[in-house]
Amino acid sequence: xxxxxxxxxxxxxxxxxxxxxxxxxxxRFLKATTRExxxxxxxxxxxxxADGTPKPNFVLNDARYNGQILLAGKNFGCGSSxxxxxxxxxxAGFRVVISSYFADIFRGNALNTGLLPLQVTDAELSxxxxxxxxxxxxxxxxxxxxxxxxxxATDQVIHFDIDPYKKECLINGYDDIDFLVSQKxxxxxxxxxxxxxx
Amino acid sequence: xxKSLFDKIWDAHVVKTAPGGLDIVYIDRHLIHEVTSPQAFDxxxxxxxxLYRPNRILATAxxxxxxxxxxxPIEEPLSRSQVDKLTANCEKYGVELYGLGHARQGIVHVIxxxxxxxxxxxTIVCGDSHTSTHGAFGAVAFxxxxxxxxxxxATQCLLLSRPKRMRITVDGELRRGVTAKDLILYIIxxxxxxxxxxxxxxxxxxxVRGLSMEGRxxxxxxSIEMGARGGLIAPDATTFAYVEGRAYAPKGIVWEQAxxxxxxxxxxxxxxxxxxxxxxxxxxxxxxxxxxxxxMGIALNGNIPSExxxxxxxxxxKSLAYMGFQRGxxxxxxxxxxxxxxxxxxxxxxxxxxxxxxxxxKQKAKHVEAIIVPGSKQVEQQAISEGLDKIxxxxxxxxxxxxxxxxxxxxxxxxxxxxxxxxTSNRNFEGRQGPGSRTLLASPLVAAITAVxxxxxxxxxxxx
Numbered sequence: 295x296x297x298x299x300x301x302x303x304x305x306x307x308x309x310x311x312x313x314x315x316x317x318x319x320x321x322r323f324l325k326a327t328t329r330e331x332x333x334x335x336x337x338x339x340x341x342x343x344a345d346g347t348p349k350p351n352f353v354l355n356d357a358r359y360n361g362q363i364l365l366a367g368k369n370f371g372c373g374s375s376x377x378x379x380x381x382x383x384x385x386a387g388f389r390v391v392i393s394s395y396f397a398d399i400f401r402g403n404a405l406n407t408g409l410l411p412l413q414v415t416d417a418e419l420s421x422x423x424x425x426x427x428x429x430x431x432x433x434x435x436x437x438x439x440x441x442x443x444x445x446x447a448t449d450q451v452i453h454f455d456i457d458p459y460k461k462e463c464l465i466n467g468y469d470d471i472d473f474l475v476s477q478k479x480x481x482x483x484x485x486x487x488x489x490x491x492x
Numbered sequence: 493x494x495k496s497l498f499d500k501i502w503d504a505h506v507v508k509t510a511p512g513g514l515d516i517v518y519i520d521r522h523l524i525h526e527v528t529s530p531q532a533f534d535x536x537x538x539x540x541x542x543l544y545r546p547n548r549i550l551a552t553a554x555x556x557x558x559x560x561x562x563x564x565p566i567e568e569p570l571s572r573s574q575v576d577k578l579t580a581n582c583e584k585y586g587v588e589l590y591g592l593g594h595a596r597q598g599i600v601h602v603i604x605x606x607x608x609x610x611x612x613x614x615t616i617v618c619g620d621s622h623t624s625t626h627g628a629f630g631a632v633a634f635x636x637x638x639x640x641x642x643x644x645x646a647t648q649c650l651l652l653s654r655p656k657r658m659r660i661t662v663d664g665e666l667r668r669g670v671t672a673k674d675l676i677l678y679i680i681x682x683x684x685x686x687x688x689x690x691x692x693x694x695x696x697x698x699x700v701r702g703l704s705m706e707g708r709x710x711x712x713x714x715s716i717e718m719g720a721r722g723g724l725i726a727p728d729a730t731t732f733a734y735v736e737g738r739a740y741a742p743k744g745i746v747w748e749q750a751x752x753x754x755x756x757x758x759x760x761x762x763x764x765x766x767x768x769x770x771x772x773x774x775x776x777x778x779x780x781x782x783x784x785x786x787x788m789g790i791a792l793n794g795n796i797p798s799e800x801x802x803x804x805x806x807x808x809x810k811s812l813a814y815m816g817f818q819r820g821x822x823x824x825x826x827x828x829x830x831x832x833x834x835x836x837x838x839x840x841x842x843x844x845x846x847x848x849x850x851x852x853x854k855q856k857a858k859h860v861e862a863i864i865v866p867g868s869k870q871v872e873q874q875a876i877s878e879g880l881d882k883i884x885x886x887x888x889x890x891x892x893x894x895x896x897x898x899x900x901x902x903x904x905x906x907x908x909x910x911x912x913x914x915x916t917s918n919r920n921f922e923g924r925q926g927p928g929s930r931t932l933l934a935s936p937l938v939a940a941i942t943a944v945x946x947x948x949x950x951x952x953x954x955x956x
Contacts, residue, residue, distance in 0.1 A: 311807040312685050312785050316921040321900040325556060325570035327530035327577050339923045344909070367807065369686035372719060372785070373921060374900075375621040376528065377637035398655075398689060398721050399621060399635055406639035416803070418652065457653065459512040469639065474647040477507070477516055481649055484507040484518055 295408045297467040301389055301436040304361035306353055307426045313366055314373035315400060321374075332378050333385030341453045358430040365422055369393075370411075371400025374467040381406040388435050392443070394419040405460045406469060412436065412443060412454050421450075438465060494760035495638070497726050498692050499752050501632045501757065505615045507649060514651050520614040522644045523600045524587070526578040527555040528619030529900070532641035533581040543585040545648045549584050550609060550932055551589040554599045556902035559865050562592050571903060596739075598868020598894045601625040601836035605709065606870055608738025612727035612754040617644060622836045622918065624715040627724030628708035629731055630757050632692070634722040654687035655721045656690055656766035659759070661697035664773035669955050671846075672707030673838060673916065673935035675699065676714045677779035679771065679788045685787035686718070689719030691767060694759060699773035700725060705734040706842040713837045714918050717786035726758040778951050781920045781933040782823055784811040792938065793950040795822050814922055815930050816910075823932075823948045827859070828912040831943040832925070833889075833918035833936055834865030835899035841874045843916065843936040850878040850940040850956060851887035857946025862889040865897040889943070901926045914942045 323335040328419060341352050348355040365384065370393040380403040383391065389409060394416045398405070404411045414422070425432045425445060435444040439462060443452040456464075463469060472482075495503070507516040524532075527549070536543060543549070556571040566572035575592065582589040590596040596603060601622055604610040610626040616633035617623060618642045626633035640650055659678060680687075693715050695708075703711065708725050715723030732751055735741050742750045777791035788811065790796065798820035800808045812819065833839070833847055844866065856862045864884060866872040872894055875881055882893050898905040899917035901924070907913045909928025916939050920931040934942070941951045 309806065310810065311804060312787075314785065314919075314921045316919070316924050318898075320923055320927070321902045324527050324902065325574050327574060328534070329531050339927050344927060362616055369689065369719065372685060372689075373621065373716075375619060377531075377619075377639060380637070388935035395686065395689060397686070397719055399637060399716075403637035403639065406637060415667060421802075457512075457514070459510070459514055459651075469641050470651045471535070471539070471541075471639070471646055473510070474516065474649050474651060475641055477510075477649070478647065480508050481518070481647055482518070488518075 295467045295469050298389065298408060298410055298464045299438055301362060303363050303434060304431050305363035305365045305392070305426055305434055306359045306361055307365045307423055308353055309367050309423050311367035312369045312372055315376050315379035316373055317372055318371070319376065320381040324376060324378050329381050330385065332382035332386070336382040336386045362387055363434055363436070364388050364391045365426060366391060366393045368395050368416065368419070370396050372397040372406070374401045377403040377407065380386045380409050384409050392419070392422065405464065408464065410436065410438065410464065414443070414452055415455060418452050427473070493766070494530055494762035495723060496759040496763045496765065497630065497694055497757055498632060498657055501613055501615065504613070504652060510651065515652055516649050517615060517652050518649055519617050519644050520548065521550070521604070521609055521616040523554055523604055523616070523618035523623070523643065524549060525600050525620065526553050526574045528638050529641055530574065530577045531638050532645055533585070535642035538556070541646045543587070543645050546586040547646060548647070549587045551578060551587050552597055552600050552603055553578055553591050554894070555896045555900070557895040558896050558903050559897050559905055562893045568904065577928065582613055595869050598870065599836045599839065599896055600838060601713065602871065603865030604628065605705070606738065606868060608735055608741030611735065611741070611750070612731060615758050617650070621715050621716045624720070625709050625836055626715040627712040627715065627722050628705060629735065630724055630727035630754065632722065634718065634725065655692045658688055658691040658693045658720070658767040658769070659765040660693055660695050660769045660771070662695070662699040662771045662773055663697040664699055665698055665702070666773045666776060669778050669937060669952050670776050671935040671937055672703050672710040674776055674779045675773070676711045677781065677786070677933060678776045679712060680718045680787050681779070681789035682771070683718045683769065683787070685717065685785040686719040686734045687787070688715065691720050693720045693723040695723060695725050701728065704842060705730060706840045709840070710837055714786065717918060727754045778938055779934065780823060780948065782815060782817055782937065784920055784922050786816055786918065786920060786933060789933070791822065792948065793818055793952050824950060826912065826948045828932070828942055828947060830859065830907050830911055830913035831862040831939050832898045832913055832915040832917065833863070833939050834867070834889055834897050836867065836896070837918045838916035838936050839865060839867030839871065841871050842876050844871065844880055845878070846936045847889070847940040848883045850937060851889065851944060852883045854887055856888035856942050856943045860946050862943040862944050863892055863898070864889050865892045868894050868895040868896050898925050900924060903931070907931070914939050
């Protein structure tokens, strides 16, 4: 996993609520057996017509907006557990998703992919959408060690929470599998002491 | 101190608490399928790690398999390659696979219970969000991402934060024509599609206790549709009767010991939950969804809401525009094009029996295409042995072979753009059943009646 410390970027706004993982990456694109290449079909049916031509009104096709931060309505990533949704966002260049809350499985998948799910309050999210609407080029600074989202233009600083262990993992590029494998002795001891494993 | 059912099971599976407070949780059963496992096997290979406990994993092919001519090679090359990769990985790592054509093949959440792999008190995971289904047996069961699939393969454990606990109590008797599917669609419509995010839900109350195991599975299956990490129901005599004698279930003295332990699995009287909701079963009517998330449900004879919160307005109108519906309107009389009966929510023998019982001696409407996809080979065989296949065929319903099928349309079972499909599955997301498809979620009974009538009706007027 790539390390994540700080990010300076503009943001792409998608002010819809309950964006599900079927929208992020439709099921028919889940047939690949590797992790790479899913970005090509990110938000495929919102981004493209049936014949593959771009839908001009969708924000990812709007030349005014770019950046490595996706700004999305609340309950982002609900539905299917497909980690491919996090891979698709990452593969398309996103490193941070900001929302006022994330579906549980998506949050975990994002963290395991090196994509930071940055949770703010509803009011903060609304103010961020306003900023980007006023100026598509508004810059944001995400500082993971400090757990802050800074908007230099307005000098607004938003503090965000993250599990301390997951924070260390992201900063150092570690993942759970390394940690769990290091716990083999404890796991074997647990298997020995269990009395009711059928 | 009083403990919830969830906490009793969780605590029994904590290997240790890691510095920082996350728990290392031992996983008893790991179910895998062709779509979310290949990258996990690759991860093991890349790190040169063995598969830690192959006997705790079971594999099946379900998500992208065809539902016709399963005895022939899969035509679609990408689907075939994914299923072939599963077969190769299972052979390489010594994992039991009930693949295409096997008498025990089927949707992963249908075969676990019917084989007796799903047991009370167990921890069960799968790279699929509807793993919550297994909670019906009083198990802690939940969906995971592919990175976590790899973690379980490598260590039989996951590193997890303990979720908050919610209890949803439904007391009273369900009205005629109201099923487990209506009960859960009603709950989700009340709490919303994100209403249980961060929680593990226990379902309780006399209406829940009164459900069959199939009904309980339908309820727990859709826990994820309100954002819950999982859902579970305390095991009881109904549970034990279902499990006893199944292929993988404990036998003899071990069975007696198991039941004695399982009887301790309930939430203690004084348990304090982080959130509680109470509903009255009499308030629940046959349900249908009108929008593009499972929380957008109404009683069949109700109206689409006219007003929503300002913050939700844009999403709500986008959803109605996609479905071709208006604020405030009734769905009664709307013509539908497809009926899909299947998925891990409603493809079990009880569901097929309910459909057959209604359609016996009737005909589906001419303009409706009605397909029934059984949840497993065993369900298919049971339906045939009971003669349901003939009843369904005479009524114009096509009984297919098992798989996830048009629930997520990874195979060729797709609903065309713009068409309306009443489906017994679990998600009505945009394009879920194929690009541009419009899904209305309902119970098998509502689906059967809709297929015969060819339009949405108040089913209470049409019950046999």
